[in-house]
Amino acid sequence: MTNFDLLIKNVDIITMNDGNMIIENGFIGVADKKICFVSDKLPDDVSFKKEIDGNGKIAMPGFVNAHSHSAMTLMRNYADDIALEAWLFDNIFPIEAKLTDKDVYWGTMLGIAEMLKSGVTAFADMYMFMDEVARAVTETGIKANLCKSPVQFFEGGELKRLDRSQGTVDYYNQYHNSADGRIKVFVEIHSTYMFNEKTLTNAAALAKQLNTGIHIHLLETATEVQSSKRDYGMTSIEICKKTGVLDVPVLAAHCVHLTDSDLEIMKEMNCSISHNPTSNLKLGSGIARVPEMLKLGINVCLGTDGASSNNNLNMFEEMNLAALIHKGVAMDPQLMKADTILKMGTSNGASAIGFTDTGKIAEGLKADIILIDTDKPHFYPKNNPLSTLVYSAQASDVDTVIVDGRILMQNREFTAIDEEKIKYEVHALSKRLLGR
Amino acid sequence: MTNFDLLIKNVDIITMNDGNMIIENGFIGVADKKICFVSDKLPDDVSFKKEIDGNGKIAMPGFVNAHSHSAMTLMRNYADDIALEAWLFDNIFPIEAKLTDKDVYWGTMLGIAEMLKSGVTAFADMYMFMDEVARAVTETGIKANLCKSPVQFFEGGELKRLDRSQGTVDYYNQYHNSADGRIKVFVEIHSTYMFNEKTLTNAAALAKQLNTGIHIHLLETATEVQSSKRDYGMTSIEICKKTGVLDVPVLAAHCVHLTDSDLEIMKEMNCSISHNPTSNLKLGSGIARVPEMLKLGINVCLGTDGASSNNNLNMFEEMNLAALIHKGVAMDPQLMKADTILKMGTSNGASAIGFTDTGKIAEGLKADIILIDTDKPHFYPKNNPLSTLVYSAQASDVDTVIVDGRILMQNREFTAIDEEKIKYEVHALSKRLLGR
Numbered sequence: 001m002t003n004f005d006l007l008i009k010n011v012d013i014i015t016m017n018d019g020n021m022i023i024e025n026g027f028i029g030v031a032d033k034k035i036c037f038v039s040d041k042l043p044d045d046v047s048f049k050k051e052i053d054g055n056g057k058i059a060m061p062g063f064v065n066a067h068s069h070s071a072m073t074l075m076r077n078y079a080d081d082i083a084l085e086a087w088l089f090d091n092i093f094p095i096e097a098k099l100t101d102k103d104v105y106w107g108t109m110l111g112i113a114e115m116l117k118s119g120v121t122a123f124a125d126m127y128m129f130m131d132e133v134a135r136a137v138t139e140t141g142i143k144a145n146l147c148k149s150p151v152q153f154f155e156g157g158e159l160k161r162l163d164r165s166q167g168t169v170d171y172y173n174q175y176h177n178s179a180d181g182r183i184k185v186f187v188e189i190h191s192t193y194m195f196n197e198k199t200l201t202n203a204a205a206l207a208k209q210l211n212t213g214i215h216i217h218l219l220e221t222a223t224e225v226q227s228s229k230r231d232y233g234m235t236s237i238e239i240c241k242k243t244g245v246l247d248v249p250v251l252a253a254h255c256v257h258l259t260d261s262d263l264e265i266m267k268e269m270n271c272s273i274s275h276n277p278t279s280n281l282k283l284g285s286g287i288a289r290v291p292e293m294l295k296l297g298i299n300v301c302l303g304t305d306g307a308s309s310n311n312n313l314n315m316f317e318e319m320n321l322a323a324l325i326h327k328g329v330a331m332d333p334q335l336m337k338a339d340t341i342l343k344m345g346t347s348n349g350a351s352a353i354g355f356t357d358t359g360k361i362a363e364g365l366k367a368d369i370i371l372i373d374t375d376k377p378h379f380y381p382k383n384n385p386l387s388t389l390v391y392s393a394q395a396s397d398v399d400t401v402i403v404d405g406r407i408l409m410q411n412r413e414f415t416a417i418d419e420e421k422i423k424y425e426v427h428a429l430s431k432r433l434l435g436r
Numbered sequence: 437m438t439n440f441d442l443l444i445k446n447v448d449i450i451t452m453n454d455g456n457m458i459i460e461n462g463f464i465g466v467a468d469k470k471i472c473f474v475s476d477k478l479p480d481d482v483s484f485k486k487e488i489d490g491n492g493k494i495a496m497p498g499f500v501n502a503h504s505h506s507a508m509t510l511m512r513n514y515a516d517d518i519a520l521e522a523w524l525f526d527n528i529f530p531i532e533a534k535l536t537d538k539d540v541y542w543g544t545m546l547g548i549a550e551m552l553k554s555g556v557t558a559f560a561d562m563y564m565f566m567d568e569v570a571r572a573v574t575e576t577g578i579k580a581n582l583c584k585s586p587v588q589f590f591e592g593g594e595l596k597r598l599d600r601s602q603g604t605v606d607y608y609n610q611y612h613n614s615a616d617g618r619i620k621v622f623v624e625i626h627s628t629y630m631f632n633e634k635t636l637t638n639a640a641a642l643a644k645q646l647n648t649g650i651h652i653h654l655l656e657t658a659t660e661v662q663s664s665k666r667d668y669g670m671t672s673i674e675i676c677k678k679t680g681v682l683d684v685p686v687l688a689a690h691c692v693h694l695t696d697s698d699l700e701i702m703k704e705m706n707c708s709i710s711h712n713p714t715s716n717l718k719l720g721s722g723i724a725r726v727p728e729m730l731k732l733g734i735n736v737c738l739g740t741d742g743a744s745s746n747n748n749l750n751m752f753e754e755m756n757l758a759a760l761i762h763k764g765v766a767m768d769p770q771l772m773k774a775d776t777i778l779k780m781g782t783s784n785g786a787s788a789i790g791f792t793d794t795g796k797i798a799e800g801l802k803a804d805i806i807l808i809d810t811d812k813p814h815f816y817p818k819n820n821p822l823s824t825l826v827y828s829a830q831a832s833d834v835d836t837v838i839v840d841g842r843i844l845m846q847n848r849e850f851t852a853i854d855e856e857k858i859k860y861e862v863h864a865l866s867k868r869l870l871g872r
Contacts, residue, residue: 022785028822028843071445072633073816073817074780074817075829076816076817076819077819077820077821077824077827077828078819078820080774080820080823080827081769081770081772081774081823082770083770083774084769087769093494110813110816112815113813114814115629117813117814118814133494140565156788162810178774221769221773254649254692256725263534277698277760277764278760280764281761281763281764282759282763282764282769283763283769283826284763284764284766284768284769284771285764285767286764286767289766307828309823310815310827311823311827312812312827313814313829314603314827315484317753320745320753321757321760323718324717324718325717325761326719326763327717327718327719327720328713328716328717328718328722328723328761329765330720330721331658331720331721331722332720333517333518333519333520333523333719333720334518334519334720335515336517337516337517338516338517344823370776375859376549376553377546377550377855377858377859378553378554378748378749378750378831379511379551380546380858380859380862380863381509381512381862381863381866381869381870382866383512383513383514384513384514384516387513387516387517387747388513388747390746391516391718391746391748392512392513392743392748393745394830394831394832395814395830396830396832396833397832403782412716419813421815422816423813423816425810426816426817427816427817427818428650430816430817430818430819433819434819
């Protein structure tokens with residue numbers, strides 16, 4: 001008799017495999033961090049160290065939050081319903097100038113706690129004090145794609161764009177594939193407007209040298225369209241192509257304002273796009289051309305962006321929005337179907353952030369699995385489970401979260417994270433930061 | 437010493453009064469179904485039959501779901517991501533043809549259970565077997581505006597528009613102000629395209645005779661714009677004005693496709709509009725001109741529509757969407773601010789559906805109060821409570837629901853409703869209805 005680590009039994013399984021196979025009342029086995037079987041019946045001659053009864057629950061791959069600045073939870077509900085410039089320059093930047101490494105650690109811990117509670121098993125993060133972000137990821141058991149900028153923008157208040165490539169190399173060497181492979185490291189390019197042609201070229205070369213990808217903000221606002229034309233005489237996508245940025249795996253956040261030609265380039269260069277609908281709407285940035293991206297075959301995933309422009313890290317809200325807004329804008333209810341949305345929230349995101357061995361429930365893949373408790377009024381009667389997850393479910397319906405076969409949350413209680421301590425520390429430091 | 441029924445203490449209170457007064461760490465007293473005090477300190481010489489500690493919670497007026505077909509919970513997640521006609525004619529109508537009074541009762545009970553769990557204390561409903569809807573409202577303790585059509589559209593499969601005014605009069609006499617005033621009755625006009633000039637005129641006269649309002653679907657789709665022009669030679673708003681429909685209090689659902697002149701008429705005639713963003717987006721109907729409605733001073737409230745086009749009855753999602761989509765479409769982050777959104781979800785809705793003595797937390801008004809549990813990661817750090825409710829909160833954060841001073845839910849447990857029985861009955865009848 002083979003003894004496996006974990007059995008999830010009697011559970012409806014959304015595999016997210018090609019063909020969207022759904023297994024009703026099925027069984028998932030986990031051994032050595034991986035899924036060792038997925039079936040509608042229990043194999044013979046097996047035993048398990050631990051069992052979870054999935055009756056009344058749906059099992060699906062964990063969500064991948066493909067674009068976030070987790071520590072910006074610290075500025076949640078701090079500055080809302082104001083113009084982008086006032087939000088950024090009068091509210092966010094002054095707080096960020098005060099941030100210490102400890103603040104970023106606790107802000108990231110808060111973000112990770114919130115993400116796990118809403119079923120996120122992996123996320124991509126771009127922020128400052130990235131050693132602290134790596135520490136929080138390592139400690140909590142979640143997976144993350146972290147990035148580090150090879151450029152320091154300011155010195156003494158002046159825009160200098162100083163070369164810090166060595167810092168990126170060191171960060172990569174220290175953290176890439178660390179935490180038992182739970183961390184991947186990309187090169188950060190904040191944006192084409194903060195970089196210039198030389199630093200873009202250098203960053204692209206560095207990513208090639210490290211054999212890794214690039215995480216970049218691209219064409220979030222109409223302002224960037226203008227500044228790129230002014231500074232480069234071409235679109236942001238075109239200058240990225242010219243400088244070699246698109247030669248490596250690219251995770252491009254936002255991409256709200258793309259030309260037809262930009263879309264073609266992104267498809268040709270196999271870029272991934274993180275669609276962040278809440279943030280794009282809330283900041284008045286506009287509405288990305290997602291149905292056209294998908295039609296072209298571009299890998300589109302979903303992200304929350306920072307909690308300061310959202311104001312939470314809730315992938316159910318991003319799925320719901322992504323499913324709804326494009327139908328409404330195009331007046332076509334057949335766009336953005338539930339199965340597409342679920343792929344965007346899971347497997348598309350996993351490959352975009354460099355985790356190729358997760359995002360689906362299939363034998364041999366890493367056991368990054370969440371269970372959704374559907375024994376609640378808003379899930380009755382039980383009909384199409386794909387529609388259920390996209391249109392009816394809330395983050396709070398996530399009951400259990402498993403990453404690399406390790407149970408991080410069960411019955412909505414963390415197994416290893418001290419939630420009370422995180423809330424206490426964030427409350428304490430927010431008084432200093434926000435003066436409240 | 438005066439002995440009151442209920443005290444909610446140590447609670448942050450969003451009063452929704454003019455000026456958006458917020459009382460931190462305050463006290464709400466309830467006696468004889470009403471709020472007898474709201475204060476930052478406890479009055480002298482008072483005692484209470486029951487106390488609720490509101491520490492770590494926000495108190496606010498209950499939500500008003502201003503447009504729903506509650507029993508359509510029975511078709512939840514049954515037909516999604518398809519064209520409007522296929523949705524309605526091939527999926528919804530065939531199920532509705534099979535509905536019995538018992539089905540509508542249990543579907544409404546399910547809808548009410550879901551709404552209470554998400555903080556709704558009053559709703560407006562339009563459906564069939566309205567006696568069963570009144571029974572469910574009476575039994576559960578929630579408030580509702582129910583309506584009854586004076587026209588039977590079909591007989592033997594043929595469109596006949598038969599006069600059933602007496603049925604509406606009887607329904608009004610039986611239920612208006614029944615259930616201790618928790619039920620109001622309006623006249624139902626399904627739409628201008630299902631009615632004609634004569635039946636519109638008769639329905640308007642009937643509402644005047646009963647001294648009540650009208651609940652109507654208005655200009656939900658671009659198709660209605662065309663059919664109104666064809667059938668009446670004018671817009672739906674114009675034919676409503678001509679036939680006297682707008683002479684009484686009107687609750688108009690959707691209003692997606694209004695001309696400038698239509699907007700002016702609705703303002704002039706003091707109509708209320710229920711904005712139902714999820715349904716309008718999901719069915720591809722379009723995006724209503726809500727910022728312009730508000731600028732004109734029209735009373736705009738929020739509704740979920742039926743769960744078959746949503747797919748839940750969650751006012752937090754409607755608030756979040758209403759706050760986000762108009763910012764994104766107009767590329768203006770200063771539109772649809774959090775305080776406006778909260779008014780749309782509460783006090784605007786209360787007056788629209790005929791309950792003038794609720795929708796705010798103020799002395800003398802009915803005690804329709806909900807408590808939101810903010811001791812969760814996605815609420816930290818504690819900043820602007822208005823932003824918190826619109827941008828961070830989920831329906832599952834509602835901890836306690838009080839209607840007319842009666843606690844219907846506490847710690848997310850119903851005090852009087854048998855949730856398990858509702859789920860059981862709905863599961864059983866859905867097998868017959870949906871064949872699953």
